[in-house]
Amino acid sequence: DAGVIQSPRHEVTEMGQEVTLRCKPISGHNSLFWYRQTMMRGLELLIYFNNNVPIDDSGMPEDRFSAKMPNASFSTLKIQPSEPRDSAVYFCASSRSGDKYFGPGTRLTVT
């Protein structure tokens, strides 16, 4: 199994630009999670989907952040416009029976 796939692995962008992070969950998993990890705040849940439907987006910091899951094998997290404080590692995770499998993350730097 390929595991959770995230792209890009690294993203450097200027403040104000739109950023799109991508995730392909493990085949057969019906839940997908987006997390953000920083030194200051640790690992925080942003949003999660069950069967492609957003269930809880209370962790999404602002309206600048949006997430979609158009089908069972693909999800995006978009930041528009990006700000320097959005710099972090963004992880996608998927699960079927409760055990979460994390992707390798996307390291985002906003200058």
Added chain:
Amino acid sequence: TQLLEQSPQFLSIQEGENLTVYCNSSSVFSSLQWYRQEPGEGPVLLVTVVTGGEVKKLKRLTFQFGDARKDSSLHITAAQPGDTGLYLCAGLLTGTASKLTFGTGTRLQVTL
């Protein structure tokens, strides 16, 4: 304030030593998980404990869930350099479905 506090935050020990990492909260969790994260990678699930007082062993790692399901510990016997990494506890609050809350993390370094 963090819902799940881990201690210590940092730990540097020599190969062969024993160590314990603690994960504490004032909240009750329906289950608690431990993850290990290596640089440049995502967290990897080590264990899930669901019953108060439960003890699980994974080779040299021993995990315990507190009787009141508010705390947990991870004990490593005879640490090896391969144990180096960031250890994270994560709890599922009762009634929150899949919404895991992660602890503050313990960064462990094991040297030769």
